[in-house]
Amino acid sequence: MARKPKPWAGRFREPTERLVEEFTASIGFDRKLASHDIAGSVAHARMLKKVGLLAAGEARKIETGLKAIEREIEQGKFVFDPADEDIHMAVEARLIKKIGPVGGKLHTARSRNDQVATALRLYLREAVDEMVSGIEALQLALAEKAKAHLKTVMPGYTHLQRAQPVSLAHHLMAHWEALERDRARFADCRGRINVLPLGAAALAGTSLPIDRKFVARELGFASVAANSLDAVSDRDFVVEFLATSALAMTHLSRIAEELILWCSAEFGFARLPDALCTGSSLMPHKKNPDAPELVRAKTGRVIGDLVSLLTVLKALPLAYNRDLQEDKEPAFDAAETLSACLAVTARCIEGLEVDKVRMAEAAGAGFPAAVELVDRLVEVGVPMREAHGIVGRLVRSCLDKGVGLADLDPKELARHHKALASVKPEELSAEASLAAKRSTGSAAPAEVARQVRRALRRAKR
Numbered sequence: 001m002a003r004k005p006k007p008w009a010g011r012f013r014e015p016t017e018r019l020v021e022e023f024t025a026s027i028g029f030d031r032k033l034a035s036h037d038i039a040g041s042v043a044h045a046r047m048l049k050k051v052g053l054l055a056a057g058e059a060r061k062i063e064t065g066l067k068a069i070e071r072e073i074e075q076g077k078f079v080f081d082p083a084d085e086d087i088h089m090a091v092e093a094r095l096i097k098k099i100g101p102v103g104g105k106l107h108t109a110r111s112r113n114d115q116v117a118t119a120l121r122l123y124l125r126e127a128v129d130e131m132v133s134g135i136e137a138l139q140l141a142l143a144e145k146a147k148a149h150l151k152t153v154m155p156g157y158t159h160l161q162r163a164q165p166v167s168l169a170h171h172l173m174a175h176w177e178a179l180e181r182d183r184a185r186f187a188d189c190r191g192r193i194n195v196l197p198l199g200a201a202a203l204a205g206t207s208l209p210i211d212r213k214f215v216a217r218e219l220g221f222a223s224v225a226a227n228s229l230d231a232v233s234d235r236d237f238v239v240e241f242l243a244t245s246a247l248a249m250t251h252l253s254r255i256a257e258e259l260i261l262w263c264s265a266e267f268g269f270a271r272l273p274d275a276l277c278t279g280s281s282l283m284p285h286k287k288n289p290d291a292p293e294l295v296r297a298k299t300g301r302v303i304g305d306l307v308s309l310l311t312v313l314k315a316l317p318l319a320y321n322r323d324l325q326e327d328k329e330p331a332f333d334a335a336e337t338l339s340a341c342l343a344v345t346a347r348c349i350e351g352l353e354v355d356k357v358r359m360a361e362a363a364g365a366g367f368p369a370a371v372e373l374v375d376r377l378v379e380v381g382v383p384m385r386e387a388h389g390i391v392g393r394l395v396r397s398c399l400d401k402g403v404g405l406a407d408l409d410p411k412e413l414a415r416h417h418k419a420l421a422s423v424k425p426e427e428l429s430a431e432a433s434l435a436a437k438r439s440t441g442s443a444a445p446a447e448v449a450r451q452v453r454r455a456l457r458r459a460k461r
């Protein structure tokens with residue numbers, strides 16, 4: 001049988017069985033919300049004083065007590081007891097123990113339903129800010145690496161087959177762009193997180209003269225939830241955070257996969273420093289890219305976090321249901337996982353040692369400027385489809401001979417089309433293909449350099 005009487009024990013004839021007490025308790029994980037719960041309570045107490053529901057002395061005692069509890073938690077002196085159910089009841093119980101029955105006035109015009117939603121919003125508001133700085137740090141690592149590799153030519157791929165040359169800078173900045181959208185999505189969902197539920201009470205509001213706008217101002221919320229039922233049952237803001245995190249993780253997994261491929265002997269494009277890799281317990285020669293591998297795998301966890309919460313919410317009737325307690329672990333897990341993965345990915349990008357020679361060889365092999373040859377024919381009026389066919393036949397004859405385009409002599413080129421007679425071998429290199437690009441957003445070195453400059457300028461602000 002349970003040891004402590006519950007604050008809600010009045011209408012119960014018997015205490016909670018320990019099995020149920022332990023099964024329903026959330027204090028094992030929602031203790032992470034302690035500081036947010038206390039911040040919410042301090043604001044609530046100040047408001048109760050402002051509207052005359054607490055005397056000045058009572059409010060002062062409550063606030064001092066709450067601050068002391070916060071210190072106990074920070075110093076590891078606070079006892080987290082499953083009999084208290086959750087962090088919200090644990091803090092309140094401790095407050096009453098510390099300051100006496102006046103502590104029992106704190107829960108005036110409030111329910112755990114609006115209290116828990118408030119604490120979670122405060123937590124996620126901070127988490128969003130942390131994710132945004134983690135994204136910015138990774139973007140900076142990408143832009144700096146790109147700056148160092150504006151001239152490093154590598155194959156661009158489609159279908160993982162060599163397609164057209166790009167620069168490593170262009171490639172890295174593609175990941176920068178995806179992260180930029182993640183950053184914007186986090187900033188956008190912050191606006192919908194930053195709404196105050198407190199004052200909705202259990203579900204229907206209160207007959208007491210509370211001032212919700214005052215509480216919103218105290219806690220830095222931009223507005224007050226407009227519907228008390230929605231205020232306690234809405235978890236869209238968590239779903240948005242999880243969806244944004246899952247997408248950001250998906251982007252990180254694509255970077256991770258490329259790092260793993262590039263560090264393989266088959267690609268040989270790059271190495272990760274020893275300090276960022278781990279070895280094998282059996283094979284003495286191994287050096288494994290475990291860090292990016294785990295980033296790739298943890299993406300599954302965060303996608304799972306999103307799916308878990310959507311499944312909890314599906315068909316859940318209004319307003320609060322205990323099901324909603326299952327919102328917290330996915331939220332914490334996604335925030336902690338994404339934050340760690342952003343930091344690890346940034347270190348891998350910073351530390352990445354690129355084999356420029358190997359990249360350039362791969363970019364130059366075969367037919368790097370095939371598309372430029374088509375463009376050359378188009379410029380003299382050959383319809384694109386015809387030009388495509390001409391260069392295609394040229395490529396086929398190279399394949400038959402086992403040579404590249406740059407190995408063909410001018411006579412051979414002229415046989416396929418007279419406009420190709422003047423094409424020099426050096427115009428068929430990977431570097432020449434890059435230099436020939438001129439469209440906005442293309443692999444053209446000047447275009448990529450401009451994007452890198454813009455990214456670095458943004459980072460310095």
Ligand code: ARG
Pocket residue numbers: 026030085086112113116322324325326
């Ligand atoms: N621990 C719960 C949660 O995280 C809060 C309790 C809500 N209220 C209730 N009457 N059970 O959602």
